[in-house]
Amino acid sequence: MSGPERIARAITAHSRIVLVILLVSTALVGAGAPMVDDDSSLSQFETESEEAKALERIDGNFTSDQQENTTRVQVIARGDDVLTRESLLASLEFQQELRANESINATLAEEQPITGIENLVAITAIRTEDAQRVNETSARLEDGLNETAGLQRQYEQLNASLESGSINRSEYQPRAAELEGQFDVVSERSTRGLNETQTARYESALQQVREIESQRYEIESLSANPRENPDYQQLTADLEEAYRSGTAGVLQAEYAALESNDRPPLDEQIAAIEELDDAAFERTLERTLSTNDSEDNAALALLSASYEEGSTDAEARVTSVVQSTPDDGTGGVGGAVSDRIVDSQLQIRELATDYDDSYLVFGSGIITDEIDRSMADSLAIVGPLALLFVVIALLIAYRDPLDIVLGVAGIVAVLVWTFGFMGWTGIAFNQLFVAVPVLLIGLSIDYAIHVFMRHREQREADGAGGTVRGSMGIALAGVGTALVWVTATTVIGFLSNLVSPIGPIREFGIVSSVGIVTALIVFGALIPAAKVEIDEFLESRGIDRRKRAFGTGDGRFSDLLTVGSTAARRIPLVVFLVVALLTAGGVYGATQVDTSFQEEDFLADSPPSWTETLPGGMSPGEYHAKDDLEYVNQNFQREDQQAQILVEGTVTDPAVLEEIDDARNDAADSEIAYTLATNEADVQDPLTTMEGIAAQNESFNESFTAADTDDDGVPEQNVSALYDQLYEIDEDAANQVLYRSEGGAYESARLVVALGDATTSETTSEMRTIAGDIEDGSDGRWSAIATGDPIVNHIVEQDLLDTVLESLLITLVAVFLFLTGSYWVTGNSASLGAVTLLPVAFSVSWILGTMYLIGMPFNVLTGMITSLTVGLGVAYSIHVSARYTLELERQGNVWSALRTTVTGTGGALLGSAATTVGGFGTLAFAILPALRQFGIITALTITYAFLASVVVLPTLLVMWTRYFGPDVSFDTPGRRTGTSTASDGGTDADYQGGDEK
Incomplete structure (x- = not known):
């Protein structure tokens, strides 16, 4: 008894033990599913390149205190003219509302967190008014100092007249009192509006001016050339210093305020713009936008690229909101963003909708929210659609409610195992993993169809004397080897992604491989054991559980499936020529496929109108980030x-x-x-x-x-x-x-x-x-x-391309070695491995050529299509080759073996291909563009692989048999009667004379 037969007999003979062990294991592994975290950041796709390391050093070394651990939100005002007084005031009021919102305000950076042209215009108005007031005050103080100096001159002249005897004391006293009174008037007038400190300093300056002028007058009266006198020169310098002390010194705080970067409160900014008349507002706006003072004008950087220099009209402007992320490590759009930042940015966008102006709010938190929601919405739409399609396909293929329930239960078990593995190993759910459930649904049902159809074939061949348990044991032994080979080659295809320098792609390969192995365990042991127990229980109560295998017997499906065998017998050269032309075109197209790694790949389009009719749980939300991103890129x-x-x-x-x-x-x-x-x-x-x-x-x-x-x-x-x-x-x-x-x-x-x-x-x-x-x-x-x-x-794009090429090469070589070795070990010619793999290579070129024709680039999902094509496609070829060699050994005739293969295994392949294509095809309804592309191209991959296995491979198998295979008959077989036999060789079928149908 062979190894596969012993394993199959053990599963069927001890079905209850198998059920208990696998159900308990499912519960234990599945316990990790709730621990699965999600990560939608684009930074996870970055590789350990020298450029990426250099960028990390820049981020760590060239960040100021104000910019460290911050993220920016762009609030863009759009309209016919967003530089009107009303528009600027609305933006300032919007800023007030942001400040009043506690959760938003708590995220704002400490220093100048919000900057817009509205702030700059208001500050320009305030600074202009303040400067004018300070200049007027300074001029008044200087006038007071000048008057004081002039009065002191008069006072000195009066003193000189008294000393010379020109006037007597009685004339001197009233005139001196009058001058002192004028001193007091000048001081009082000049210090109006000053505080005590400023008044004291100014009066001190006035006194200094009087003393210095007195001394200067004395020197002037005694010297013909007083300006050459050193003492006079020093007094002149002292007078200048007294003037500075009495003007700039008194207004030191005011001048410092004019030069300060401290911003006035928002209510003062609003009042400043409101108080300007139309002409003053226009002048203030022109001054704010002027480049005369500095080429690096902060206001111009806040205007859209369409703004014309010198104009006071603009169609768009941006207000920058800086948020602090001390605990998040948040960087740009691609970095990981905390819930706190996401929630605050969503609130900012919500508040913006209450204003008449059209506001666009763009930030990393909003991007993260849309990516997360699009993943969830995609799963909500695609998951049920995939299951629905599988159920419909199984209704057609199985035509048995119980088998359908078992198939769906097996799919659920595979998903539980897979997500449980992710939870226990700490692998986060990202954009790529939305495809995993669909992938596993398609592959799981593929396994189920092959097992169930082979079991049905065997039960029909065994007749009334057969048993459920015996037929299942023979069926598992017959199909088991092929399923193991299929699993191994598919796992090889996905594990080839381990060579990728992109972490999520490596994780996708690991998780998919674990899910595929799980599918083999579930549909190779758990579900067969459950089916044995249930069918025996029902048949013991008189319910017949025999069903005909899909694709067997005469009918349109059988005729359709024999196209490959008929072509191999009648027009093999035409098949070779068509395949060669298609492959050559595909190879050319493969060299022209672009590579893409852009934010747009991960952002959802606006959902189509048909989604509005979906039930509440499946209906997606609204998505604007992709259009907003395009607008921002074009204008700012x-x-x-x-x-x-x-x-x-x-x-x-x-x-x-x-x-x-x-x-x-x-x-x-x-x-x-x-x-x-x-x-x-x-x-x-x-x-x-x-x-x-x-x-x-x-x-x-x-x-x-x-x-x-x-x-x-x-x-x-x-x-x-x-x-x-x-x-x-x-x-x-x-x-x-x-x-x-x-x-x-x-x-x-x-x-x-x-x-x-x-x-x-x-x-x-x-x-x-x-x-x-x-x-x-x-x-x-x-x-x-x-x-x-x-x-x-760009380096990620190059790494994606390298992943495509390296994983394809590794997969082809590894699968080739595995197949040739496996066929040699099992007693077949090693050359059969190359023949089995050749249609898959054709499929790779076809799918790459298709990507070129429809303009689909390699991205983080479609970049895995080559290894996926080999991994999935070789499964169809293996089933056909394995069934063909078994039937060839049993029947001894090439054409009979081919017909049995394409109608028996081909029927199962058609059912599995239909469900897999339908499963992946549902990704075309996903919200994420990359998922839609992946679903479309994978569905085409399955289609090409199926066609290659049932149309192209028969011709290759005939050629292999003629030159490398066993010595069998190539005579045209007679007309077939009855149902084709099982492939295990355990039952004979009767053939009668006549032409092949």
Whole structure:
């Protein structure tokens, strides 16, 4: 007795023990299912590339205190003109509402969390009014000092007249009293509105002016050239200092407030805009948007790309909301986002709907919410549809309610085992795993159909003397080897994804393999044991459980399934020619398939109208993120759409700045850079930062200019000292472009290029060229590497392509070795393994050619299609080859063996293919685009594999038999009567003369 026969007899003879053991195991393993977590972040797909590691160093070293552990929400106002007074006021009121919401306010960053043009216009109005008031006060104080100086001159002249005797004491006293009174009037008028401290300081300045003027007058009266007198010169300097003390000194706090970055409260900002008349509002808006003072105008960066410089009209503007994520590690859109951030961003979007203006709210939390919901909605739609389709298919194939129930119960058990395994091993559920239930449903029912159909065949062959238990034992022994081979080759196909550098793809391969092995256990032991017990129980009570196998007997299905055997006998050369042409076209198309790893692949489209008729539990929600993302990409600069160059080494070397300057110019001139409303490229590096600080700080400007010895805008000396001074003046700005270790050593610098409408391939190529130019001049003193999210995503795309090629090669080689070895061990020719695998190779080329024709790229799901095609497709070929060799040995005639194979096993294959195609086809109704693509292409894969196995493989098997197979008859068989026999060779069938039908 062979090994498969012993195992089959053990399962059927001890069916109750098998049931208990497997049901308990199902409960134990399934206990891990509730522990399955979910992860929808795109960062999980990043690989351990040098570029990804460089980006991690940038994120860790070049983040200021304000930006560390933060995420941004873009609130975009859209309309005919979003720069009207009413629109700006509405946005400020919206900000007030955000602040009033406790859960939203709790997430906002500490310093300036909300910034929009509405804030900048209001602050400009307030600062303008404050500056005007301060200037008026300063002018009044200066006038008071001038009047005091003039009055003191008069007082000194009066004193001189008294001393010279020009006037007497009686004339002097009233005039002196009058002057003192004028002093008091000037002081009182000038100090109006000042506080006590300011008044005291001003009066002190007035007194100093009087004393200094008195002394200056004395020198002037005694000297012909008083200006040459050193004492006079010192008194003049003292007078200037007294004036500064009496003006700028008195208004020191007011001037500091004008230069401060502290923002007025929102109610003051609202009041400031409301109080402006139309002309003043227009002037304030023009001043806010003006680039005269600075090319790097913050307001212009908040306007859409369509804004025309100098205009006071705009169709869109953005308000940036910065949220703190101290416990989340949240980065950009692709990073993991906490529920706290997701909930707050959803609330922001909800509040925005209450305003008349059209607001678009875009952020990582909203993206995460839509991805999570789309996964859940996809499962809610696809799961029931897949099960419904399977039930309908099984109704047609089984025509028996009990067998259908057993099949569905087996599917549930496989899913419980699979998700339990994920829970116990800590594998998170992500976008890829939405396909796992559908995959396992299709494969599980495939196993079920083969077992049940073979059992039915055997029961029919055994006749009235057969038993349920005996027929099941023979059926499992006959089909068991093929199922084990199918499982092994399918597992090989999925485990080939372990070579992928992308973690989720590796996990998908592992989980799918575990699910497939589980399907073999469940439908090779648990369900057969249950069927034996149930059928014996029913037949013991007089209920006949015999059913005819699907596809056997005469009929349209049988005629359809014999197309392959008929073609192999009559037109084999035509079959070869058609296959060769299709394969050649597929190979060409395979070289043209694109690769894609974009956020759009994971974002749901708006659900079609038919979904509105679905029951409440299946009806999907609304999805806007994909359209919003497209709008943001077209009109605004996103924080995660940046390419960067990390320079590490002796970054204090002046030559580094020379290289960075050249790199900045090259990047600005390239087509990948994002152009601001000023028509300037948005590029940031140590030089641009130092230039910006020099424009605002006089002392740094002096140092920067002194270090630039050849006036080319790049410092040639004292670079380290310049960096030190830069950190002292604006540490946050310096941290954006320089990394200084705790010991004070400057270890790296970076150049950041905001990207426009460029592909990841174009960006990667351009930035690598620029980085290479920087490194070429280093002589080993520094290194430069191009990185950033677009470049890392491009590497993921390349890794996907590598996964496609490597997994295909590994799968083909591994399956070839497995099949040839298995056939050789079982006494067949090893060459049969190559013949069995050849139709699968054809299917691979066909499916890749189809992907090219319909414009479907490789992504994280469709990138697994090659290994999946081999893994799934070889199952059909194995069943056909295994059945053919068994029938060939039993019947001794090629054509009879082929007909029995294609009508017996072919019928089971048709049923399993139909259910698998239908199961994967339901993914076409998924909300996620990548899942839809995966479902469509996998359904086509199954179709191609089935056609190749029942149409192409028969011709190949005939050729194999003729040249490598056993010595059998090629005579045309007689007309078949009765039902085809089981493939185990245990029963003979009668054939009579006549032509083959």
